[in-house]
Amino acid sequence: MILGLVSLCAPLGDTCLSRGMTTLPPITLAHPFSLIAAVFTPWIALGIAMLFGFFASYLTALSWADLTYVLPATAFGNVIVALFARFFLHEAVSWQRWFGVVLITVGVGFVAQGPSFTERPTPAALVEGEPQAEEQLL
């Protein structure tokens, strides 16, 4: 569920930011404070809330799973965006993108089959002389 939230919140947040920024007039370096005003527009605020949700779920996932497990699994968000674009927004999705979707899905399937966390032997287990624990450490 946490990985699902990470996958959903990041692309949805980016979409909200993109939609919000395209509706605003061009922002130049001469008026940098207009960026602060942009934060309080509904789409940008919603995008920031989504990205905040993404970061909170991402940190939670990293607290119980390996980085090399979380990152490929969360790349599934790209697949969600492609499916969303094709079936909800009725956009044309090229064969290259479908090929990318298939590769990511297969990659996520690979990583999801394995353990999410690298088990490390505790010092107490080593003191007791558990041979398996020593083998794992080596």
Add this chain to the structure above:
Amino acid sequence: MTLLLPVLTERFWTAAGMIAAIILCSSTGEVLTAAAMKSIGDLDEIRAHSGMKGAIRAVITCPLFFAGVSFLALAFFSLLFALNHLNLSLVAPASASLTLVTNAIGGKIFLKENVDHRRWTAAVLVCIGVYFLAH
């Protein structure tokens, strides 16, 4: 033609340098953040024991977390800088896909994660997949 070659080469190395800066900052940030979260422990357990405030306190009092976030912020500004000079269609897929591979290397070397053949295959497949998806 011979006059154009050095210009093309310089452009190539400039683009490679900008993308490398994004990948380096991003991977360092991800590895440091992951190390911070591992040192803190399972956030769900901390939240069940000490509540949401306890979980937030555990995260914001960890120096590694701030080091990680600083590098992620650097990666964000490197991305903005690169987007000012290069096309989005080059920067986004190149940085997103290559970061997956560098994170796998960083996870194995610095976090001592068990990156077996399954995870390497997943990283490479997702890397190529992100590249195709961005085109």
